[in-house]
Amino acid sequence: AKIDEEPRSIWCHYWILITLLSFFLAGSSVLGAEFGPLPDNITVLEGESVTLRCRIDEEVTHKAWLNRSNILFTGTDRWSLDKRVTLVNTSNREFSILIDKVQVTDEGPYTCTFQANNKPRIAHVYLIVQVPARIVNISKSVSVNEGENVNLYCLAVGRPEPTVTWKDQKFGMVSEGEFLDITEIKREQAEDYECITHNGVAPPDQQKVRVTVNYPPMITEIKNQPGYLGKPAIMRCDAMAVPTATFEWYRDDHRPVENDNTLRIKNEKTRSLLLFTNVTEKHFGNYTCFASNRLGSSNASMLLFRPGALQGRGAGLHPGMSASLCIWVSLSAVLLVKV
Ligand SMILES: *[C@@H]1O[C@H](CO)[C@@H](O)[C@H](O)[C@H]1NC(C)=O
Ligand SMILES: *[C@@H]1O[C@H](CO)[C@@H](O)[C@H](O)[C@H]1NC(C)=O
Ligand SMILES: *[C@@H]1O[C@H](CO)[C@@H](O)[C@H](O)[C@H]1NC(C)=O
Ligand SMILES: *[C@@H]1O[C@H](CO)[C@@H](O)[C@H](O)[C@H]1NC(C)=O
Ligand SMILES: *[C@@H]1O[C@H](CO)[C@@H](O)[C@H](O)[C@H]1NC(C)=O
Numbered sequence: 001a002k003i004d005e006e007p008r009s010i011w012c013h014y015w016i017l018i019t020l021l022s023f024f025l026a027g028s029s030v031l032g033a034e035f036g037p038l039p040d041n042i043t044v045l046e047g048e049s050v051t052l053r054c055r056i057d058e059e060v061t062h063k064a065w066l067n068r069s070n071i072l073f074t075g076t077d078r079w080s081l082d083k084r085v086t087l088v089n090t091s092n093r094e095f096s097i098l099i100d101k102v103q104v105t106d107e108g109p110y111t112c113t114f115q116a117n118n119k120p121r122i123a124h125v126y127l128i129v130q131v132p133a134r135i136v137n138i139s140k141s142v143s144v145n146e147g148e149n150v151n152l153y154c155l156a157v158g159r160p161e162p163t164v165t166w167k168d169q170k171f172g173m174v175s176e177g178e179f180l181d182i183t184e185i186k187r188e189q190a191e192d193y194e195c196i197t198h199n200g201v202a203p204p205d206q207q208k209v210r211v212t213v214n215y216p217p218m219i220t221e222i223k224n225q226p227g228y229l230g231k232p233a234i235m236r237c238d239a240m241a242v243p244t245a246t247f248e249w250y251r252d253d254h255r256p257v258e259n260d261n262t263l264r265i266k267n268e269k270t271r272s273l274l275l276f277t278n279v280t281e282k283h284f285g286n287y288t289c290f291a292s293n294r295l296g297s298s299n300a301s302m303l304l305f306r307p308g309a310l311q312g313r314g315a316g317l318h319p320g321m322s323a324s325l326c327i328w329v330s331l332s333a334v335l336l337v338k339v
């Protein structure tokens with residue numbers, strides 16, 4: 001619009017056109033060599049400012065800066081409407097421009113052209129705008145059931161185009177690319193997966209995604225325990241489960257075990273304890289630990305047995321067996337050994 005308004009612009013356009021034409025006709029290498037120290041390209045980070053320098057001769061009659069084919073300045077006349085572009089250090093030796101808060105769209109060829117001694121001169125500089133690699137969209141932490149497939153994504157931007165890798169700390173596995181697909185996930189694969197993006201411009205950007213794998217309880221450890229009359233005893237039931245299991249205890253005939261003044265149930269994250277404060281006859285027997293979560297359940301049985309007499313054969317203890325008979329058996333055994 002500005003070009004049409006001002007008659008001068010038409011003249012300018014002609015001049016620039018002629019300059020460029022003569023430049024191309026004359027051959028770039030010769031003229032380029034004559035020019036001030038304009039490097040082939042300048043690299044700048046997005047958001048920073050950059051000065052494009054142009055050294056000029058003293059007998060310069062016309063001069064201009066162009067962004068691609070758009071005029072930015074002719075002499076000290078501003079053509080660009082972009083306030084970020086200003087002339088700096090203008091003198092009869094230098095004709096430089098400053099671009100403030102460089103944007104990605106500023107990338108491209110810039111041209112300084114002038115006329116001295118009736119000869120056109122031209123210099124090109126290619127502005128490269130870099131952007132640090134940055135993760136812009138990444139999967140949320142997920143919770144799946146064992147055996148399901150997991151698809152994670154991590155989208156990154158940056159200039160130059162960044163690399164994206166997925167890494168897991170547990171197995172040291174590295175996977176290239178924005179997508180990480182895990183088929184039929186196993187419970188051991190539950191962990192934090194880290195997405196790392198890098199393009200050499202700035203330190204890598206990284207973010208973690210937590211993958212939770214749910215599975216039904218699996219009782220890992222049970223042990224028959226000896227019970228000493230008048231002494232405390234502990235029975236424990238360990239269960240691995242995600243989400244954590246809730247525990248219940250049953251006695252011989254599936255009676256639920258309840259807290260009382262001699263027995264306390266203590267539930268922890270991955271286990272449940274039966275705490276006997278003072279073992280008495282009524283406590284001996286078969287205890288079943290039942291662990292469950294929303295994916296399923298598991299149970300295991302263990303004995304609180306009399307030390308000595310019934311050890312090893314504890315499994316045969318029937319609920320119906322009377323306490324007196326048991327004592328009798330124990331005593332007999334003790335007596336026999338003594339005699
Ligand atoms: C202007 O030139 C002087 C001397 O050459 C230099 O120190 C200064 O940084 C320049 N200013 C800009 C904005 O380029
Ligand atoms: C250069 O030109 C491009 C495309 O024409 C434009 O988007 C950008 O803002 C310009 N940059 C400057 C510094 O003039
Ligand atoms: C993030 O990427 C995913 C997968 O490509 C897409 O479905 C989702 O809409 C994106 N979210 C945002 C906020 O861009
Ligand atoms: C354990 O219980 C028995 C019977 O109830 C009692 O005689 C004994 O004092 C108790 N022992 C302890 C250490 O509390
Ligand atoms: C205990 O586990 C066995 C298999 O180990 C199963 O057959 C039984 O039904 C379970 N009992 C309960 C109460 O879940």
Ligand SMILES: *[C@@H]1O[C@H](CO)[C@@H](O)[C@H](O)[C@H]1NC(C)=O
Nearest residue numbers: 252286288301314315316317
């Ligand atoms: C304990 O009880 C469970 C469940 O009633 C039964 O399956 C198991 O055989 C019993 N164990 C012993 C040693 O009696």
